[in-house]
Amino acid sequence: MEFNHLRLAVVLASTMSFYSHAGEFRIEVGAFFSQADTSFGVTNPNTGNDYDLDFESDLNMSERETLPYVLVGYDFNESHRVFLDWRSLHRSATNEYVSKPFTIPGSDYEAQVGARIESTLNIDITRLGYAYKFYDGEDWDWESLIGLHIMNLQTGFGGDLGYREDDSVNIVPINTKENSSITAPLPNIGLLGNYRVTDNWYVLGHAQLFGFSVEQVSGLLLDLSIGVEYEFNHQFGLAASYSYYEVNLDYGSDIADIDTKFKFFGPVVTLSYDF
Incomplete structure (x- = not known):
């Protein structure tokens, strides 16, 4: 994502915190050097067969993006915290010569x-949850996580689009861009662990997952991270980790029938401040 499209996340408690003090805020700034793999369920209008259209290989979207972000967190005490964060990845691309025919889900356009196809894919994910530290050992800390991801998915297609009149072989060109948007709630549960190697070095990681089916929405959520953090003092810390995030979403309604899969994965570097 270009820097002028970046979004700031506001967080009540960071899921990557390794040191909790009662009534403390935390601010994190950093960068996520992500690689994306996204696909969209479409139909071949010539054969009627369904297949996954790959946004990176089929539509020329960029695979690698640098996503700066800001996090703000708060711990009620050493055992309880709530959190709210926001992830965002906005991309656009143009393919001058599409090699696979497709029909856009939820419309008659193909x-x-x-x-020549112009495409847009915007994904914003807000996560709200609660963390409870159920084990506070000399070196190990373990927390359970429960919450809700709210995902907003926006797609746009323009360029040489058309539609068939009365199922004929003739395709009528259109001069407008086809856009669709859905917002889906994705519940999750998870586990976070931290291990103190020395007084300054920590190993940290978390895992969140859920297989869900809520009304017209079903799918799979997977959020994994593992890394290390160096604490300069009780206020400043520097962390480096590897993050993997995957969502498989099937959304069916009278307006749209969307089957999409996306993955973000790559290194994350953050600088934290506790006060």
Whole structure:
């Protein structure tokens, strides 16, 4: 994502905290050097077969993005905290010659081989949850996590789009861009662990997952991270970790029938301040 499209996340408690003090705030700033792999369920209008359209390989979207972010956290005490964060990845691309025909889900618009297609994919994820430290050992800390991811997915297709009149072989060109947007609640549970190697070095990681089915929405959520953190003092820390985030989403309604899969993975570097 270009820097002018970056979003700031506001967090009541960071899931990557390794040291909790009663009534403390935390601010984190850093960068997520992500690699994306996203696909969209479409239909071949010539054969009627369904397949996954890959935004990176089929539509020329960028695979690698640098996503700066800001986190603000708060711990009620050494055992209880709540958190709210926001992830965002916005991308656009143009493919001058599409090699696979497809019909856009939820509409009658289609693109044929050789079409020039402009595409947009915006994904914003807000996460709200609660963490409880159920084990506070000399070196190990363990926390349970429960919460809700709220994902907003926006797609846009333009360029050489058309539609068929009365199922005929003739394709009528259109001059507008086809956009769709859904907001899906994704519940989750998880586990966070921290291990103190020395007074300044910590190993930290978390895992959140859920298989869900809520009304017209179903799918799988997986959020994993592992890394190390160096504490300069009780206020400043520097962390480096590797993050993997995956969502498989199937959304069906009278307005749209969308099947999408996306993954973000890569290194994350953050600088934290506790006060």
